[in-house]
Amino acid sequence: MSMKNYAVLAQDHVKVDSLEKVMGTAKFAADYKMPDMLYGGVFRSTVPHAYVKKLNMEKARALPGVACVLDHTAIPGKNRFGIIFKDEPCLVDDKVRRYGDAIAVVAAETPELVHEALGLIEVEYEELEAISTFERAMEEDSPKVHGNTNVNVTKHLEYGNVDEAWEKCDVIVENTYSTHILSHMFIEPDAGIAYLDEQGIMNVIVSTQNPHYDRNEVAAMLGVPQNRVRVKQAVTGGGFGGKLDISVQLHCALMALYTKRPVKMVRSRSESTMVSSKRHPVTMKCKTGATKDGKLVAVDCYMTCDAGAYSSYAPAVIGRAPVHIVGPYECPNVRCHAVFAYTNNPMCGAFRGFGVPQAAVCHEGQMNALAKALNMSPLEIRMINAHHVGSVIPTGQELTESVGFLDTLTQARDKAAEVMPEALDRLMKTEEGGL
């Protein structure tokens, strides 16, 4: 590492939040307690796709100790939110689009009473066909999850001339890659507390990765100016992208508005995992060509994804994955066509990497396949194609600084030679001779 002589950087300092965390005084959202505080809970759908025909909240409302039971009619402002497309309801107003959609909310004096009240709410559904695959979503006669198409978002990247490039290739490899749906499993389940302060400002203290976005959504839902809402991030127990969407913010604020009392919501592990976003499962059909020297000539990838019931960060994932589909390698001809669909599956969203982990499964698989076909070592083919200052990526952008890729390759190799020499030997060998 050659670096400037920094006074503070590139050294170790005790993190600013460490002391309170090791002392146990750090306040996570569930740790807040306020006088007169209520506990909140959500009545959720147990079907994936249905119209709500009847909703009976009277028995729950009649339970002593229950402060409010609210459905979508209680929302004073907008009942649609979402980081990019506003397609998710705070409380279901037209139809249920996934298992676990929020239909009603309850605030009561104790968590036990919340549980009991939720059990008293009655709902009647008119069930619709549930779309559970990308393929079914794309069929013309399939029911539509939103609007009149199940196409959530598409992207097309085109660079160079892919169709003409294949004849310049000495070797072409073609494979289909797929990744699965995963959960962030941040250790702290979602939680938050909302209250109106003495100035009438709605305060929301919440476990979140994006307080300013939360503020805007709470203000829109309440129909008040953004400066009448304060969102304060509680100490947050991990996120990994899973706390970028709205969790309890809107429900807490809505009930605090109606009851004029602080309302705390703490999701159980199951509820948290059930309704927070998931990693997009992506299928990538990819054709890659190279010269006999191992230089990449062309990449063509068709990418599809079942993004689940709501859009969340899908437009961000589908924007990022094509740009990264070749990996950190030079390639003069690239095409990537991507289609993400709405289904009634669990909602996918932001998860550490935004589609690049999925793309990496594809581009690294293809590099290994090429190495095998060309009888080169996996390290060698990567070095031959590595980005450097002056390389151009498939959007036409030239890289002008800070491209340390080759250094990561050589430094990883050298460290491996030291700590895992036999393992590195296997990597340096070509495929010849096989196993």
Next chain:
Amino acid sequence: MNKITVHCTVNHKPVAVEIDPNKRLLDMLREDLNLTSVKEGCSEGECGACTVIFNGEPVTSCCVLAGQAEGADIITLEGVSVDGKPDVVQQAFMDAGAVQCGFCTPGMILTAEALLAKNPAPTEEEVKQAMSGNLCRCTGYAKIVEAVLLAAERARGGV
């Protein structure tokens, strides 16, 4: 349901808590005694965030009813620090960079305290074993294991 009174020692002080029997030790510590360092991450004894030292042994307080604490000696993270200052394990967690989101930290530190009380010079493997009931999603455990070894070394007067 008849309320019960639980007499126990919490963080070196005797307490008597009148409580409904359908509460867990976790609830009693957090709600009745306001010891909110005890975290609830999974409610099934899996993540270890609610770990407390119970009669000298680390246990997950979500798997214990409040009534079972009768007569017990219980330590939470609030009872670890010395005169409001971090003890050797807490300091080592800070110095080793073992704290990220911090939600697993209380359980991690208590498990480490219980380990070091019995085994002041654990091997790396023993530390990994001892900490294997505390899930962490941020650190990959490397710096946590490092912190426990560092604390052991410092406690023995090494550094």
Next chain:
Amino acid sequence: MKPFDFYAPTTVDEALELMHKYQDSVSVIAGGTDLVLELNEYKATPAVVIDLKKIKELNYIRVEDGVFRIGAMATHASLAADQAVKEKVRILHDATRQVGSPQIRNLGTIGGNIAQSSVAGDGLAACVTLNADVTLRSVRGTRTMSINDFLAGEGAQKRNILAADELLTEISFPVPDTKHTATAFYKLAKRKSLAISVIGGGMVVTVDDNGVCTHASMRGGALGRYPMHFADCEALLVGKKLSYAAMLETLPIMHDQILEANRSRPWSVFYKKEGAQGVFKKLFADILGQLGIEEVQE
């Protein structure tokens, strides 16, 4: 949690009186690692909860007249740490030291594991492989029976013979003669800690002075409702000179038995049958090593 009344008796007799009084409306806490979760999720809704932790007379591990006697309230941690168990009964040592996590092992008890009779109970699989005896007590009396008979019975919970007012108090089995008998347990799971067994394989083998197998017990936990009994495999070994090759010959039989038993679960049977053979290969190597018969290279 639904409301309930809570009792923490300090003697077995006191506990039995309470169980007799409240019968079906009682839930008993041995370790709590299952019951407290069920209570919390409203899956168990008893009117009365009886905690056994305060009953000191149920917490022991001792050897008496060549018999291991283990109190129901002995924790997994205490069994895993017990020197006699480690030296003489590797199967129980290896099963209990891998239950859940350190925290769970400090709470969970062998009696609870057996009384719960869950599909993937490691302590249960080990005790079944050992063909241990269990002692049950109620105000009506005491009965001792083999653990297999215990599991075969239909009591209050349907999962074993225990009546509503009956308490499992002791597990016992003869101390193995480690010169001639070896025991082993292998836990195949999805991770190295905090894991539920995918397969918990247990094996006990006795040989005579000539190395001929005189007794074999082979069980596979989590392969069925109760630890699967590979009786035909055992029969094939008994009377043979023990060797890795001889032991490997049992695997096709095991394969077919698992395939047959899991026909209704086609999605899991492939791995169960292949994985079980992998598990038993490790057990064979372990047993042969303990008896000093053969070093098996993996």
Next chain:
Amino acid sequence: MKRRGTGVGCMFYGVGNTGLPNPAAAFVQVLPDTSVHVTVGAADIGQGSSTMAASVAAETLGLNYEDIHVVWADTMYAPEGGATSASRQTFITGNAVKNACQTAMGELKRTASEELNVPEEDLVFRKREIYSNKDASVRMTYPELMAAMGKKGRLAVGAGYYNPKTTYLSPVDMSGVPYELYSYATCILEVEVDTDTGEVSLLKAVSAHDVGTPIGIKLVEGQIEGGTAMGTGFVISEKIDVDPKTLAIKNPTLSKYIIETSMDVPVVYPIVVSSEGEAGPFGAKGVGEPALIPSIPATIAAINDAIGSSFTSTPIFPADIVKAWKEQQKTQG
């Protein structure tokens, strides 16, 4: 039988949102006693964005890390921070803090220049001291400077923001400048596969990350170690199961969704690689997501290397491994 395999995984990662504006801001004030308030919108979720903000402020202002107090992620007081996502806070909030500090330094420099009689451009602010880069003996302490500021009725305050230099991408072919800078990484990872049971043991992983300039070494290492573990789990243990009928998640608990314990993770050797650049604060780039990515393809490749399989899909569970191994034995036998 136990077989070992090695895999390599590489990646690059554009820091910040893709071809979209995504600014973040910061406020700073140096108080009369030289302690500092830095206020940022960035949500710190434990990864260390606030520690980063304190470090960048201290480096820029010429103060010590301990002098800085950071307030974060309270919309009542803190300016827009944007999301803690896309590995963007070190780059974007870091630059915002640097810009805010530089604004605050306008008055500090003017005052120091007057007091020391040194042109502003020759002044060095470092570790609580201000001196001339021509003659280091011409110097004053920060408290002396703040006293002078007080006498002259000047305040050291600044607001700053930063928006990455990107362009919107073409709707036709996605051409344009999607990100201002990119992080790079390489991971080499070794596994041991039990062909009888399909169990995978993660042995060692070397993961080298070009972060431009590391703000803090342990901060970067912690990201790499955690990311590497999460990436291996991505391949061999984690999976959400969805009920085919209700489309509900069947395993929403930590007992059924399997993340790694301290006994499962590989031994990770993190390598912090630096590279030269001007875009990030002092050349720093993001590492949060890059930390995760390369161990995913490296794990797949290592398993394929160990048993000669050609897995192209995740997850790879023990049953898949046993099946692949058996099939391969069949074709070879």
